[in-house]
Amino acid sequence: MPARTPKNFDMLYRDHVDLMYRFANRLCGEPDAAQDLVQETFLNAYRGFKKFRGDAQISTWLYTIASRACLRMRRRRKGAPERELSLDEFIPTSEGEFRLQIPVDGLSPEEALQNKELRQALDAAIDKLPKKYKMVLVLRDMEGLGAKEVGIIMGLNERAVKSRLHRARLFVRRELSARGITDATDAHDHERLK
Secondary structure, three states, rough: OOOHHHOOOOOHHHHHHHHHHHHHHHHHOOOHHHHHHHHHHHHHHHHHHHHHOOOOOOHHHHHHHHHHHHHHHHHHHOOOOOOOOOOEEEEEOOOOOEEEEEOOOOOOHHHHHHHHHHHHHHHHHOOOOOOHHHHHHHHHHOOOOOOHHHHHHHHHHHHHHHHHHHHHHHHHHHHHHHHHOOOOHHHHHHHHHH
16 A cells, blocks of 8 residues: 555545545535535545555545544434435336436436436435435445445444345335335336335
């Protein structure tokens, strides 16, 4: 691992600021709060940069810092209304992943309305998740991290991550099903969840 100098930290910042902002925006929901979270994340990372041992990837270390900073921010503003997650790619598939890309161009007004309703339903379902499940879902399905990496970030073993993720996905599926939204490609899986 190269020396941990201010120049190297500048490079780390440039390489990861967009990734951290996207993550922060998904957790916080509003640009100002996301910007505050990114700022706090990199300030804490700078303070601990020389102590970083390199046991995990830099991005895993930054996700951990951001997750903890987010929890601290939420505690500070407890009682303030939380914003629903904005989702670009997120609906359960037969494999249990959440990866729907909803096209914008070329949609009829009816299709655009259906997509808007789908996004609202997803936002509402995910917003109802307890924080410990929401964090796992965001890190794994939206950020694309592996279960092991999510475990490192959240201080959980891989089995606990998979268990929470499974529960979160089932919860979201049930919420969508209650609203009449199902994954038509896997009727068998839908029947099993009833």
